[in-house]
Amino acid sequence: MLRALGAAFALLTVFPVPLALESxxxxRALAFFPLVGYALGALLALLALLPLPPGLQAALQVALLLGLTGFLHLDGLLDAADALxxxxxxxxxxxxxxxxxxxxxAFGVGGLYLLLLWQALALAPEPLFLLLFPGFARFAPLPFLHLYPLLGPGMAAMVRGGRGG
Known part of the structure; x- marks a missing residue:
């Protein structure tokens, strides 16, 4: 179980995982994706406790979220925008x-995404929202990972245990 949790952190964040992980x-990491999100949300909620203007606080939260995830989700969004x-x-x-x-x-969708994320964080009513939304966001794609065929090797193939095609 600890190894699967480590694999989830290795896949979804830039946190170093001091375990030798296997396929x-x-x-098994899928079950821990929301937990990784809640950990990220806890850091966002802690940042919200600083006495900063809402706009600056939201900008720092966007930077923290993107930085800790290695820009993974933004990269996927940009790729999908250009392709679709x-x-x-x-x-x-x-x-x-x-x-x-x-x-x-990608440029247009990425700009809109960052503006909307910044605004949503600036208007976040309380730290509980900041704690929960990253976990919910990492739960949302889980049902779809098994509904659609894989396009090729990648993160989805790794967690699904299959090959793309």
Whole structure:
């Protein structure tokens, strides 16, 4: 169980995990994704206790959240925006998903996401919201990991224990 928790932290954060992890640990890590989110939320809630103006506090919370997750979710959002927005063939979309360059859709969606996240954090009514929302956010994709076929090797294949195709 501790190894699966370590695998969840290794996948979702930049925190170093001093364990030798195996593939089965990553397959079991899914159950701990929300717990990783709650740990991140606890750090956001602690930051909210500082006597700072709401806008500055929200900006620091955005920076903390992005930094501690290694920009993982933002990177995935930007890749998906470039691949899915606009009229393209399936093959072109798959190629764009693997392209490391930032396209116009990624730029626009990324900017909107950061503005909305900043505003949501600035308006967060109390630290309990900050504690809970990252955990809920890491729970949300779990049901979908087994509903759709994998596109290829990657984090989803690692936690699902399958190969993409």
């Amino acid at each position: 089965r640990d990553f397959r 927005l606009g009229y393209r063939s399936r093959e072109e979309r798959l190629r764009i998903l693997k392209d490391p360059h930032l396209g116009p859709f």
